[in-house]
Amino acid sequence: xxxxxxxxxxxxAQQVIAQLSEQDYRVRWLSDGQDALHEDPTPYALIxxxxxxxxxxxxxxxKAYRGRCDTPILILSAKQDATIKVKALQLGADDYLxxxxxxxELTARIGARLRRPILQRAGxxxxxxxxxxxxxxxxxxxxxxxxxxRAEWDLLAALARQAGAAISxxxxxxxxxxxxxxxxxxxxxxxxxRLRKKLGPCxxxxxxxxxxxxxxxxxxx
Amino acid sequence: xxxxxxxxxTLVLLAIPMIAGANWTRYLFEWRELERGLLSFAEIEMIERxxxxxxxxxxxxxxxxxxxxxxxxxxxxxxxxxxxxxxxQGSTPRLxxxxxxxxxxxxxxxxxxxxxxxxxxxxxxxxxxxxLMGKDGSVFALGWRTPWPDGPAAIILxxxxxxxxxxxxxxxxxxxxxxxALLATVWFAMGPLIGRTxxxxxxxxxxxxxxxxxxxxxxxxxxLTDLTRAFNSAxxxxxxxIDTATQKExxxxxxxxxxxxxxxxxxxxxxxxxARMAKETNGDKTVLQAMEEAQYIGAMxxxxxxVARLEDMDTQLRQDRVDLKALxxxxxxxxxxxxxEKEITLEHGLPxxxxxxxxxxxxxxxxxxxxxHNAVRHGETGGHATLHLRLGPSSEFxxxxxxxxxGIDADTLKHLTERRWRSEEARRRHPNGxxxxxxIAEDVAERHGFELRLAKSEAGGLEVTIxxxxxxx
Numbered sequence: 001x002x003x004x005x006x007x008x009x010x011x012x013a014q015q016v017i018a019q020l021s022e023q024d025y026r027v028r029w030l031s032d033g034q035d036a037l038h039e040d041p042t043p044y045a046l047i048x049x050x051x052x053x054x055x056x057x058x059x060x061x062x063k064a065y066r067g068r069c070d071t072p073i074l075i076l077s078a079k080q081d082a083t084i085k086v087k088a089l090q091l092g093a094d095d096y097l098x099x100x101x102x103x104x105e106l107t108a109r110i111g112a113r114l115r116r117p118i119l120q121r122a123g124x125x126x127x128x129x130x131x132x133x134x135x136x137x138x139x140x141x142x143x144x145x146x147x148x149x150r151a152e153w154d155l156l157a158a159l160a161r162q163a164g165a166a167i168s169x170x171x172x173x174x175x176x177x178x179x180x181x182x183x184x185x186x187x188x189x190x191x192x193x194r195l196r197k198k199l200g201p202c203x204x205x206x207x208x209x210x211x212x213x214x215x216x217x218x219x220x221x
Numbered sequence: 222x223x224x225x226x227x228x229x230x231t232l233v234l235l236a237i238p239m240i241a242g243a244n245w246t247r248y249l250f251e252w253r254e255l256e257r258g259l260l261s262f263a264e265i266e267m268i269e270r271x272x273x274x275x276x277x278x279x280x281x282x283x284x285x286x287x288x289x290x291x292x293x294x295x296x297x298x299x300x301x302x303x304x305x306x307x308x309x310q311g312s313t314p315r316l317x318x319x320x321x322x323x324x325x326x327x328x329x330x331x332x333x334x335x336x337x338x339x340x341x342x343x344x345x346x347x348x349x350x351x352x353l354m355g356k357d358g359s360v361f362a363l364g365w366r367t368p369w370p371d372g373p374a375a376i377i378l379x380x381x382x383x384x385x386x387x388x389x390x391x392x393x394x395x396x397x398x399x400x401x402a403l404l405a406t407v408w409f410a411m412g413p414l415i416g417r418t419x420x421x422x423x424x425x426x427x428x429x430x431x432x433x434x435x436x437x438x439x440x441x442x443x444x445l446t447d448l449t450r451a452f453n454s455a456x457x458x459x460x461x462x463i464d465t466a467t468q469k470e471x472x473x474x475x476x477x478x479x480x481x482x483x484x485x486x487x488x489x490x491x492x493x494x495x496a497r498m499a500k501e502t503n504g505d506k507t508v509l510q511a512m513e514e515a516q517y518i519g520a521m522x523x524x525x526x527x528v529a530r531l532e533d534m535d536t537q538l539r540q541d542r543v544d545l546k547a548l549x550x551x552x553x554x555x556x557x558x559x560x561x562e563k564e565i566t567l568e569h570g571l572p573x574x575x576x577x578x579x580x581x582x583x584x585x586x587x588x589x590x591x592x593x594h595n596a597v598r599h600g601e602t603g604g605h606a607t608l609h610l611r612l613g614p615s616s617e618f619x620x621x622x623x624x625x626x627x628g629i630d631a632d633t634l635k636h637l638t639e640r641r642w643r644s645e646e647a648r649r650r651h652p653n654g655x656x657x658x659x660x661i662a663e664d665v666a667e668r669h670g671f672e673l674r675l676a677k678s679e680a681g682g683l684e685v686t687i688x689x690x691x692x693x694x
Contacts, residue, residue: 009486015493052482078485079478080526082583086541095547098583099485100519102558103496109554166570168611211607211623211678212570 001045001114005029006036006061007076008053016048019103020110033061041065046113048106049093050076051084059084059091066092072113076101115218125160128219130202132160141202151176152195155188159206159216169213224415228407236400243396256351259363259379262316267367273374276320280328280373284319316381323375335378339364343376359384417445425452434460474529481522488519499562509562513598516559520594520658527587527661531668538668539581542692545618546571548582549610552589556597556606565600567593570609576618577692580669588665589620591658592685596624605680612691620687625680634675659685 003025007013010031017027028044030036033056041047047065051058062073075088075096085096097109123135131140139146139156148156154176159167173188192214196203205217266272276283321327325335342350343366354360361383367374417440424437434456439449492515499508553569560567578585589608596606606624613619659675662685666673671689678684 009490011490012486012493015490015497019493078482080481080523080530080583080587081478082539082541082581086539086582095551097551098523098586100488100492100515100522101555103493104558104561105554108557109551112550112554162573165573166568166609168570168609171611209568209570209607210566210605210625211621211680212568212609215570 002026002028002043003110004039004041004044004047006033006048006053006058007031007050008033009050015103016106019107023107023111025110033058036061037064040068041071042069044071046110047071047073048076048110049073051088052078059088062088062091062093074106074109074113125163127160127163127205127216128202130199130205132156134160141200146198146200148195148198149191151191152198155191155195156216159214163216164218166207166209166212166215172213224411224418225408228411229404232400232404232407236396239400240393240396243392247392252351255361255381255383256349256363259316259351259361259381260349260365263318263363263365263377263379266318267374267377272318273369273372276374277372280320281330283329283373284317284332316379319378319380320374321376321378322373323370325376328373335376336362336364339378353383354380414445417441421445421449421452428456434463470533474533477525477529481526484518484522488515488522491515492519496558504562512559512562516556516594517598520591523587524591524657524661527584527665530581530584531661531664538584540579541582542577543580543582543585545576545578545585545610545620548586548589549608549620552586552593553608555590556593560597560600560606563597563600564602565597566605567597568605568607570607570611572610572612575694576610576612577694578618578669578689579692584665585669588662588687589622591662592622595658596622596626596683600624600626600682604682613688616691616693618689618691621684622686623678623680623684624682625678626682628677628681629675629683631677634677662687 001024003020005013005016005020005027007016007029008031013029013031017029020027030039033053036049036053037056037060049058049061049065053061058075062075065071065073072094073092075085075093076099077085077088077096078099080098088096094113095109097106124131124133126132129142131143133139134157137153137157139148139153155172158172158175169185169188173185176191177184177187192206192208196206199206205219207215207217209215267276272283319327319329319332321332321335325340327335336352336354338352339350339362342352343364347366349363349365351361351363354362359382360380362378362380365377365379367377369375421437428434428437436453436456437449439446439453492512495508495512495515499505499512502508549569549571553567557567593606593608600606604625606626607622609621609623611619611621663673666687666689669689671687674686674688676684676686
């Protein structure tokens with residue numbers, strides 16, 4: 001995937017290029033605002049734009065690009081001032097990153113923007129090798145049906161509906177268990193343990209989130 | 222007490238002695254007049270009407286029968302109504318004259334004894350003396366040592382019925398009317414002055430409320446104008462001092478903001494190098510410590526900007542719709558590197574759907590970042606730090622940051638949000654402490670109308686919870 005980096009600081013730009021190259025991104029670097037204004041943004045999967053540039057304000061470049069394409073734009077800003085960040089978001093920036101930041105922080109944010117979305121098709125949700133059929137109340141791993149109890153199914157469906165997000169144990173108990181019979185946190189943990197076993201090769205998808213509850217992890221592409 | 226009330230009180234206090242004084246003067250004047258009248262009567266009777274000769278000729282048959290008041294005394298009495306006790310209606314008070322020898326004994330047996338009070342006065346050498354006699358003091362008596370000391374008329378006593386009046390209604394009314402007129406005059410004359418005083422007081426009060434210290438219009442050319450001018454002069458000095466302080470503060474804020482900006486890029490580069498070194502040295506401890514310090518410097522820079530912003534009291538906080546989920550993800554990503562290097566599992570839980578609050582995005586982000594920074598910084602290898610955003614049953618949210626670090630004792634917990642406070646333990650383990658970040662987080666939460674609570678987490682570490690209202694959709 002191609003990424004356009006617009007950053008005037010050479011040392012920082014080289015670091016970012018090195019970091020993104022390790023992640024198999026192809027980076028085109030522009031250090032000049034004028035050059036950036038003349039650049040066609042459409043071929044890029046994502047644009048990383050520093051707001052403080054010589055000659056041209058980063059916000060002007062953002063405005064110009066937003067008029068031409070919907071490519072995700074990640075803003076880099078060294079200022080804490082909320083005004084400029086809010087303005088950037090209002091002009092169509094997708095996210096911002098405040099300096100100083102770690103290289104991994106940048107790649108994580110870029111990854112989050114470019115990550116393959118969870119596929120929703122025919123009333124179901126596809127998460128890697130797992131397919132959860134919300135209308136048919138069935139689940140498949142690598143195309144093979146897995147047998148689930150009612151509680152396990154309710155649990156999997158609740159997690160799949162918010163795949164990628166952690167759901168608290170309390171919310172899961174409320175959504176999946178009968179509070180008058182077996183609606184305890186301990187019972188939930190037992191159901192999760194059984195479900196994890198039944199998911200087989202996809203058992204890693206079901207993560208325990210310390211202090212929160214559980215999450216159905218979307219695997220990296 | 223208001224000026225007019227004070228004036229009224231003063232006037233009443235002044236009127237009482239004035240009335241008393243006026244009456245006393247009038248009383249003394251009347252007494253003197255009566256003395257003169259009776260003496261004049263005695264002189265006329267004894268000299269011009271040959272009373273002396275008749276007395277000397279026939280002392281045992283003197284005095285004369287009671288006579289009407291002479292013309293000049295009658296006129297004086299007729300100017301005012303006679304007192305009820307003086308004489309019955311229709312009758313004229315009579316004057317009685319009696320003669321005594323120098324030893325105060327009379328040749329006439331029917332003559333009453335000489336009043337002892339008068340005798341004492343005359344014996345002291347006085348020529349005349351007067352006194353009120355009778356049971357109720359209704360008789361005015363004048364004793365006169367005549368120029369004929371050797372005869373039967375060496376001492377003469379003249380009496381007349383008399384009722385003393387200490388207070389006379391007309392005088393009382395006149396003085397009261399005068400006082401009332403005086404009061405009314407001053408009352409109305411003070412009106413504009415009091416109006417201007419009130420206006421001045423309101424203007425000063427308004428200035429104080431608005432903190433503007435605007436000039437107050439100067440009216441007239443009296444002491445009140447001087448006072449207004451003095452206020453304006455003090456206001457101008459204050460304005461100047463405030464302007465100077467504001468400019469200095471603005472310059473300092475700008476300096477802090479610019480420093481944070483200028484350091485931001487090189488620090489990012491430094492962090493990049495440190496991250497690469499960590500990778501190449503396979504997590505060398507020294508590199509990890511350097512990374513932690515770099516993270517701390519970054520947090521301090523952000524906190525400096527945040528404090529500068531929070532202490533800029535002239536500006537209201539922004540009220541943008543802030544995407545709390547996106548903000549949580551940014552903060553998570555910010556601390557992921559250090560957490561991974563320290564082998565601390567950083568987790569988060571976010572609710573389904575949009576979560577927006579009203580506020581200033583960067584302040585909220587820094588507040589949350591401080592909480593997570595502390596959780597990671599004070600966490601131990603193999604530990605956990607979690608950020609958990611939940612929605613309440615109505616339109617509220619709760620944002621928890623919890624860790625399973627060493628935890629904090631109850632006493633320390635009470636002081637944790639005090640700015641620049643650092644527990645001894647925190648100082649020992651981490652010289653940079655965690656008090657400032659927490660106090661900033663609490664300040665930010667408070668400014669947004671949110672509540673920040675500290676507690677011990679179930680796992681024994683610290684649990685910080687921010688609760689507040691969601692923005693209406």
